[in-house]
Amino acid sequence: MNVSHPAQAEPLAQRLAELRGAAPQRSLDARALAALAANPGCRRRAVLDAAGIDKAAVAQQLGRPAPFGQSPFAIARGNVFEARLKSDGYAALLGPLRRLLGLPPEGGAPPAVPDLLARATPAVRAERTREALAEAAADPEGWTLLDHPMLRLTVAGSQAYLEPDAVVVHGGRCTVVEIKSFPVLDGSADPAKVGAAARQAAVYVLALQETAARLAGREPAAGPYAVDELPGSPALTVLLVCPKDFSNLPTAEAVDVRRELATTRRQLARLTRIEQLLDTLPAGTTFDLAPDSSGAPARPAEELAAAVAAVPAAYSPDCLAACELSFHCRDQARCADSVEQLGRGVRGELGSIRTVAGALAAAEGGRTHETHGTDGTDGTDGPDEAAARLAYAAALRAEALGRPAR
Numbered sequence: 001m002n003v004s005h006p007a008q009a010e011p012l013a014q015r016l017a018e019l020r021g022a023a024p025q026r027s028l029d030a031r032a033l034a035a036l037a038a039n040p041g042c043r044r045r046a047v048l049d050a051a052g053i054d055k056a057a058v059a060q061q062l063g064r065p066a067p068f069g070q071s072p073f074a075i076a077r078g079n080v081f082e083a084r085l086k087s088d089g090y091a092a093l094l095g096p097l098r099r100l101l102g103l104p105p106e107g108g109a110p111p112a113v114p115d116l117l118a119r120a121t122p123a124v125r126a127e128r129t130r131e132a133l134a135e136a137a138a139d140p141e142g143w144t145l146l147d148h149p150m151l152r153l154t155v156a157g158s159q160a161y162l163e164p165d166a167v168v169v170h171g172g173r174c175t176v177v178e179i180k181s182f183p184v185l186d187g188s189a190d191p192a193k194v195g196a197a198a199r200q201a202a203v204y205v206l207a208l209q210e211t212a213a214r215l216a217g218r219e220p221a222a223g224p225y226a227v228d229e230l231p232g233s234p235a236l237t238v239l240l241v242c243p244k245d246f247s248n249l250p251t252a253e254a255v256d257v258r259r260e261l262a263t264t265r266r267q268l269a270r271l272t273r274i275e276q277l278l279d280t281l282p283a284g285t286t287f288d289l290a291p292d293s294s295g296a297p298a299r300p301a302e303e304l305a306a307a308v309a310a311v312p313a314a315y316s317p318d319c320l321a322a323c324e325l326s327f328h329c330r331d332q333a334r335c336a337d338s339v340e341q342l343g344r345g346v347r348g349e350l351g352s353i354r355t356v357a358g359a360l361a362a363a364e365g366g367r368t369h370e371t372h373g374t375d376g377t378d379g380t381d382g383p384d385e386a387a388a389r390l391a392y393a394a395a396l397r398a399e400a401l402g403r404p405a406r
Helices: 006-020 030-038 043-050 055-062 072-101 122-137 191-215 258-269 274-279 301-309 317-321 326-335 344-349 356-363 383-400
Strands: 143-147 151-155 158-162 166-170 173-179 237-243 250-256
Touching: 006 274, 030 043, 030 151, 030 158, 030 191, 030 258, 043 055, 043 274, 055 301, 055 326, 072 143, 072 166, 072 173, 072 237, 072 250, 122 143, 122 151, 122 158, 122 166, 122 173, 122 191, 151 191, 158 191, 173 191, 191 237, 191 250, 191 258, 317 326, 356 383
Parallel strands: 173 237
Antiparallel strands: 143 166, 151 158, 166 173, 237 250
């Protein structure tokens, strides 16, 4: 993973601020990083996220808003559940933690809960969290609960600030605690929601690994499966705390995130450095969404669309569940007749055939001379090989349907 040197950080921050304009900066959270890691080839998302641009507002101004994100009801339910866990000195939360982490039993030593400066700036909070983690890791006998710590993670040369629900430090190591409002019914939860929570928690584990390495005065371990055994290093098992059945009583389960951690580390490492992406943008490019006197973005939609089009996207139907700009990118893929609109699996099978029309022509026995995609890269298979496979598949389909092959 690339790390910016201090001398480079200020010019990069200035360039990103110019892209953002006068609009307020949006923080890059673990949910967004997990989505970015799932599609590391999307330069559009990488640039907009690094600059802290509100992609939902951009999509709204472009006329293609996406119904993306948690519902207000789910957010409210989650806030109520978390407040219930942390009331009365974290009484409801400490029970599952004691059971699963081997912490002192009830009536034993209470956890230390340091002040993490919740009202300070992200940079100040991250430094305070770093100090609290170092202090807690140096005390192998005690245990510490970090409530909403602020972690720092270097992504493609840019800094991201992440805020897990809680981190428990005990015996010189730490464990991420992820609080979710979806229920565990009869001992099982929705696998899709558990998977999403695991991917999000893996980002926090990665940030804690980087923090522990910095505390030890060394670079984070390289490689997707690398594990550091350092003071303050995180466990590769996180605790997922959810409501039990239909009550507000908590239940917790340990979730192994080694697979998600390896995938996230590998995918984030593939991201091109932000500086290289910025160098490809036309001079004067900005995504400024500063409001006018009426509160609406002052930027004309046509200018904003041109700025967005200057950054290549890597659209896939999977984006519809993970990105606010997905409807806009899908419309672009459809207008370009790109095979990306059919999914990454289809895109890979078609090799160098890059349009739906070209694929249909090949299936009907024609020849296609497409050799390059919209991103300028070559396909893995030659056009004749992919066309032959399509023609063969079309003949099999016609035979199955009892139709004469063309």
